[in-house]
Amino acid sequence: MIKNLLKISQQYTAKQMRTGKDITPVQPFEEASPTKRPFSNKVSDAHQTYPVKLTFKNVCMEVSSFQFVNGPDNQKVKTLIKHKILKGVSGLALPGQTTYIMGSSGAGKTSLLNILSDRISKRNGTNIEGTVNINDTIPLNDKVFGDFAAYVMQDDILYEFLTPREALIFAARLKLGGDEDQKLQRVNEVLEELGLISQQNTLIGSVKMKTLSGGERKRVAIGVEMITNPSLLLLDEPTSGLDSFKALSIVKLLDKQAKKGKTVIATLHQPSSEAFKTFDRLILMVDGNIAFQGKASESVSHFARIGFNCPIHSNPADFFMKILSVNYPKTEEDEKVIKTLVNGYDTKYSTKNFVLVRRKHN
Numbered sequence: 001m002i003k004n005l006l007k008i009s010q011q012y013t014a015k016q017m018r019t020g021k022d023i024t025p026v027q028p029f030e031e032a033s034p035t036k037r038p039f040s041n042k043v044s045d046a047h048q049t050y051p052v053k054l055t056f057k058n059v060c061m062e063v064s065s066f067q068f069v070n071g072p073d074n075q076k077v078k079t080l081i082k083h084k085i086l087k088g089v090s091g092l093a094l095p096g097q098t099t100y101i102m103g104s105s106g107a108g109k110t111s112l113l114n115i116l117s118d119r120i121s122k123r124n125g126t127n128i129e130g131t132v133n134i135n136d137t138i139p140l141n142d143k144v145f146g147d148f149a150a151y152v153m154q155d156d157i158l159y160e161f162l163t164p165r166e167a168l169i170f171a172a173r174l175k176l177g178g179d180e181d182q183k184l185q186r187v188n189e190v191l192e193e194l195g196l197i198s199q200q201n202t203l204i205g206s207v208k209m210k211t212l213s214g215g216e217r218k219r220v221a222i223g224v225e226m227i228t229n230p231s232l233l234l235l236d237e238p239t240s241g242l243d244s245f246k247a248l249s250i251v252k253l254l255d256k257q258a259k260k261g262k263t264v265i266a267t268l269h270q271p272s273s274e275a276f277k278t279f280d281r282l283i284l285m286v287d288g289n290i291a292f293q294g295k296a297s298e299s300v301s302h303f304a305r306i307g308f309n310c311p312i313h314s315n316p317a318d319f320f321m322k323i324l325s326v327n328y329p330k331t332e333e334d335e336k337v338i339k340t341l342v343n344g345y346d347t348k349y350s351t352k353n354f355v356l357v358r359r360k361h362n
């Protein structure tokens, strides 16, 4: 039901897309040209963070697949079914800030993150439209991605018989230029940043041969990608499978990285309220659309203004998941809110951060 009521639009004006308005202005790259790469994976770059503003505009994703559906005489007919996964979403992420993408299962969070990092193959019936740019001028694609960005997958691929130190040395030798001493220095820095010094010589292990904790494994996976000191870090569900305390420590780690000037974008499920407090920007997704985008600290008041009051002492992240769920409403109180909307209240509410438009229920 909420799907019908929430008509989402990405009404960033061209100016908003250009300036990012609510944030500190972003300096352009020194060599901001699509043909001249501003970065390279030299050890010298491992000490420099470049300000990266990422903008995506009108991003659509549609997948087609053949399915057997009931035809005349109840016969199964092979039919091409198209499924719109992302429906023209626009937004931005900024340097020095964390941007978290949340939404119900199947809302399109991972698909969006994969498009932002150019990881989706456009073959096999997948159609992708829209643009993703870095600092307004550089189209982000897999050819430039590795120069300044890194992607941490949800399922860590780590060698169980290596230690965190060895895994990072392996990554440094693979990804960094410079001499061995410089690479080892970078490994030490990352171990220190990740709080892994005391576990650096413990085997990473696996599910069967458990040695490092889930949170420590996740830190190693992040460290392997951080070895190049990426200015843009994208993470798919970095806290999945972790308890709330370990999840919080990962979120704090990401916040620390952002505060060093990096642009951090991550999808997330069920953050604790303490974790939520660290968020700089928030993107809430519903059914391939963006329902909210802006400063996380303004999200609660935004939803209150349009009739969704987050109960006092409750976790805003849980509340958002509830109201954005396709099964909402459930309680009597929820029904009241929905009734107000169905009865034709047509509110246009817009701020510089986001626009969410509800239309009359037809």
Ligand SMILES: Nc1ncnc2c1ncn2[C@@H]1O[C@H](COP(=O)(O)OP(=O)(O)OP(=O)(O)O)[C@@H](O)[C@H]1O
Pocket (backbone or CB within 6 Å): 063, 083, 085, 103, 104, 105, 106, 107, 108, 109, 110, 111, 112, 126
């Ligand atoms: N290549 C594909 N082919 C067909 N369907 C796809 C493809 N990629 C994604 N989907 C579908 O698109 C929808 C969005 O998927 P996506 O993984 O982006 O959601 P999500 O919000 O990350 O969900 P979750 O939180 O459960 O991981 C889902 O219904 C998924 O099954």
